[in-house]
Amino acid sequence: MTEKQHIMIKGVKEGLLFLLDDQCEFEVLLAELQYKLEKTHQQLLTGPLVHIHVKLGSRAATDEQKEQLAAIIRSQGNLMIASMESAPPSVDSDQKSVNNLQVVTSIIRSGQTLEHDGDLLLIGDVNPGGTLLCSGDIYVLGALRGMAHAGVAGRQDVVIAASLMRPTQLRIADVVSRPPEEWMLGDAAMEFAYLEDGQMQIDKLSQLFRIRHNPIMFKGV
Amino acid sequence: MGEAIVVTSGKGGVGKTTTSANIGTALALLGKKVCLVDTDIGLRNLDVVMGLENRIIYDLVDVAEGRCRLGQALVKDKRFDELYMLPAAQTKDKDAVKPEQVRNMIVELKQDHDYVIIDCPAGIEHGFRNAIAGADRAIVVTTPENAAVRDADRVIGLLEGEKIPSKLVINRIRQSMVKSGEMLDIDEICQVLAVDLLGIVPDDEKVISAANSGEPTVMNPASRAAIAYRNIARRILGDMVPLMLLDEKAGAFKRFRKFLGIG
Numbered sequence: 001m002t003e004k005q006h007i008m009i010k011g012v013k014e015g016l017l018f019l020l021d022d023q024c025e026f027e028v029l030l031a032e033l034q035y036k037l038e039k040t041h042q043q044l045l046t047g048p049l050v051h052i053h054v055k056l057g058s059r060a061a062t063d064e065q066k067e068q069l070a071a072i073i074r075s076q077g078n079l080m081i082a083s084m085e086s087a088p089p090s091v092d093s094d095q096k097s098v099n100n101l102q103v104v105t106s107i108i109r110s111g112q113t114l115e116h117d118g119d120l121l122l123i124g125d126v127n128p129g130g131t132l133l134c135s136g137d138i139y140v141l142g143a144l145r146g147m148a149h150a151g152v153a154g155r156q157d158v159v160i161a162a163s164l165m166r167p168t169q170l171r172i173a174d175v176v177s178r179p180p181e182e183w184m185l186g187d188a189a190m191e192f193a194y195l196e197d198g199q200m201q202i203d204k205l206s207q208l209f210r211i212r213h214n215p216i217m218f219k220g221v
Numbered sequence: 222m223g224e225a226i227v228v229t230s231g232k233g234g235v236g237k238t239t240t241s242a243n244i245g246t247a248l249a250l251l252g253k254k255v256c257l258v259d260t261d262i263g264l265r266n267l268d269v270v271m272g273l274e275n276r277i278i279y280d281l282v283d284v285a286e287g288r289c290r291l292g293q294a295l296v297k298d299k300r301f302d303e304l305y306m307l308p309a310a311q312t313k314d315k316d317a318v319k320p321e322q323v324r325n326m327i328v329e330l331k332q333d334h335d336y337v338i339i340d341c342p343a344g345i346e347h348g349f350r351n352a353i354a355g356a357d358r359a360i361v362v363t364t365p366e367n368a369a370v371r372d373a374d375r376v377i378g379l380l381e382g383e384k385i386p387s388k389l390v391i392n393r394i395r396q397s398m399v400k401s402g403e404m405l406d407i408d409e410i411c412q413v414l415a416v417d418l419l420g421i422v423p424d425d426e427k428v429i430s431a432a433n434s435g436e437p438t439v440m441n442p443a444s445r446a447a448i449a450y451r452n453i454a455r456r457i458l459g460d461m462v463p464l465m466l467l468d469e470k471a472g473a474f475k476r477f478r479k480f481l482g483i484g
Contacts, residue, residue: 107415109378110371127374127413128367145413 015051022057056086161192227356231372233343247454249304261342265309272435282310320354327355388419420453
């Protein structure tokens with residue numbers, strides 16, 4: 001059999017848990033499942049009725065593929081499928097948001113709107129009257145003088161960062177803030193806005209790691 | 222083949238018509254063949270500023286509807302042989318002509334003029350669409366006020382959408398107010414709008430009296446605004462002209478002292 005196991009079988013209280021790898025080819029999975037059931041795990045097949053829970057990980061399996069898996073399992077008389085689940089990939093939101101970062105080089109002028117689903121890196125200015133709408137984070141490499149709304153779909157953990165923070169209005173999820181009245185702007189340092197207990201807060205960009213700490217991967221020696 | 226330049230601003234009252242009249246006249250003064258086109262149908266006043274109101278026979282709408290040829294509607298200036306004006310109709314509305322009709326007229330005018338200066342109405346609706354239809358480039362006029370800068374920004378965005386490159390003229394600058402911080406300064410405006418600056422025009426009372434007498438300011442070299450408009454015209458022709466010094470009190474002696482480093 002292959003060096004790497006793509007299927008893990010665990011015994012749980014309700015029966016057996018089949019954990020299927022979500023990165024490999026689907027055909028590899030089918031072959032391995034067949035092999036395991038028929039050759040290596042014969043002891044499973046003798047005995048009383050067993051409930052099987054299949055977990056597909058973040059694999060986006062079609063109904064047809066699920067049916068293929070179910071057919072192999074069912075072909076062994078005493079195995080009964082109780083559930084088959086695949087976790088939506090968005091569970092891994094950090095991973096996703098990084099993948100969905102869009103870089104836009106433009107100047108958003110009065111009357112113009114830039115919408116994006118995911119995180120946005122804008123290289124250029126947002127002028128007064130211009131609008132940024134984004135379901136994730138907003139990073140502006142330039143002056144933010146217009147309106148920026150991060151987390152339009154309701155995410156509260158997003159931030160709005162800008163090289164020059166001079167917005168007419170900031171919104172995160174459903175919290176609206178008018179800068180000059182609600183918080184004083186610092187000097188011309190890079191800043192970001194975030195939500196803390198439902199209140200808009202602003203801080204120097206160098207402090208972003210305090211609320212958004214990603215482990216650093218050391219590579220090389 | 223000439224070049225069509227639209228003068229626009231979005232906001233009303235910032236000096237589009239004055240700028241059109243003066244740039245057009247200044248270009249004629251520099252020996253170019255120029256045609257001014259007023260697209261502000263229903264509220265024309267380029268003819269008033271130029272002092273040509275009583276010479277109008279046909280207008281832009283007459284040309285569009287085929288009541289006359291384009292050449293018949295052109296009004297020749299009283300000061301220059303090479304300066305013409307196509308007046309707008311006063312009795313109709315903006316939607317009396319279509320952008321394609323204006324574009325055709327501009328193309329025809331470009332055949333035998335070096336520059337076609339189009340005076341755009343305020344706003345960004347039908348009249349604006351008409352005015353920019355045939356333009357090769359744009360001059361966006363703004364004043365050092367927040368509202369005018371906002372509108373200029375909007376207009377620059379719309380022009381970018383139509384692939385028309387724009388340059389900026391900042392009109393009616395009062396240096397004393399800029400210095401005291403009551404008025405936006407030039408750098409600030411340029412930073413926000415992020416387009417090339419074509420020129421700055423100081424606030425000058427002579428502009429108002431000149432417009433009332435139907436004589437463009439550029440004709441009076443004693444006026445600072447006149448010099449500013451002449452500089453703009455020279456920059457349109459491709460000359461490198463430094464920006465005007467706005468410090469009114471900087472006399473020759475003071476500048477000399479500054480040059481020596483003891484000012």
